[in-house]
Each structure stands twice: as structure tokens, then as C-alpha cells.
Amino acid sequence: MSAFFQKKPVVAGLLVALIAFLLDQWTKFEIVYNVMVRPHVIEVTSFFNIVMAWNRGVSFGMFGWDSQTKVYVLAAMAFAAAIGLAYWMQRENRLRFALPCGAIIGGALGNGLDRLHWGAVADFLDFHYAGYHWPAFNVADIAITTGAALLILDSLFHKTDSSKNEDRD
Numbered sequence: 001m002s003a004f005f006q007k008k009p010v011v012a013g014l015l016v017a018l019i020a021f022l023l024d025q026w027t028k029f030e031i032v033y034n035v036m037v038r039p040h041v042i043e044v045t046s047f048f049n050i051v052m053a054w055n056r057g058v059s060f061g062m063f064g065w066d067s068q069t070k071v072y073v074l075a076a077m078a079f080a081a082a083i084g085l086a087y088w089m090q091r092e093n094r095l096r097f098a099l100p101c102g103a104i105i106g107g108a109l110g111n112g113l114d115r116l117h118w119g120a121v122a123d124f125l126d127f128h129y130a131g132y133h134w135p136a137f138n139v140a141d142i143a144i145t146t147g148a149a150l151l152i153l154d155s156l157f158h159k160t161d162s163s164k165n166e167d168r169d
Helices: 002-007 009-035 068-092 095-118 139-157
Strands: 042-045 048-055 121-129
Touching: 002 009, 009 048, 009 068, 009 095, 009 121, 009 139, 068 095, 095 121, 095 139
Parallel strands: none
Antiparallel strands: 042 048, 048 121
């Protein structure tokens, strides 16, 4: 199977996108409709809680004002980013590039769908220490952050084939 994905990295990337999207949507469904029917804090460890937080903005709650137009604009931006990454993934056609792109695509689609469905992104993972809380986040945010970090690492360590670049002097 690994040889198949090496030959068809876009398929592998899209599979990662699907897995990230489905895992994100499943966890949000469980939190919103089953676990947090009556919102409360579930203390899992001394540094981690499950909470119900609605992010109406973007990262860290920035631009969190209420506006129906903003909901559609942010959802459209998420979907446009997913389409752009899918196109870039297809052009690059490398497994080490496709997998993180797939993670970002799946996360973007998950958070974009939340905006259209609920008007906000459902966040529920809450890490804290000594009274300081990291902003709550979700599985889509983990996929996006991990994918972005892996793309940065790939850009730092990927060697391009210089024979493909023509000397234009």
C-alpha cells in the first residue's frame, strides 16, 4: 500500500483530509450534542479540561464580533484555502508534501462547515497551567497546526532538483 501512495501522493493527501475532516466532525458532534448538552467543565487532568467554547472569530478568537456576513466570508476563506491547497498538492505531487496538505485541507473544511452550520467553530480542548489557559481548540485546529508545521519543515529540508531549473542568464 505504501508503494501505491508513493506513486499517487494526491490520493494519500485526500485520504488524510477525509480522515481529519471526519474525526473533527465526529468529535464536535459528540461534544455539542452529547457531552455538553448542559455546558460545563470536565476536568480530565490537572492541566486539561473539556469545555464548550464557540469561536466566532479566527485564531485565538481574533475578529470575534458577531456578523452574519463575517460567518460566510470566513467559511468561504476556509473553503478557498482548501481548494488552493488541493491544487498545490496536485502540482507538487510528493507524498511528504501531500500528507500535511491533506491535514490542513481536512481541518479547514471542518472549521468551515462549523461556521456554516453553527455560525461559529466548536472548540472544546482546554489546556491550562497555574491559572493560565491556552485558547480552547479542536481536532481541526490540531490538523491545521500539525500540517502547517510539517510543511514548514518540508520547505526547510526538501531538496529541489536543480537540473529541472533552466539557467536564464
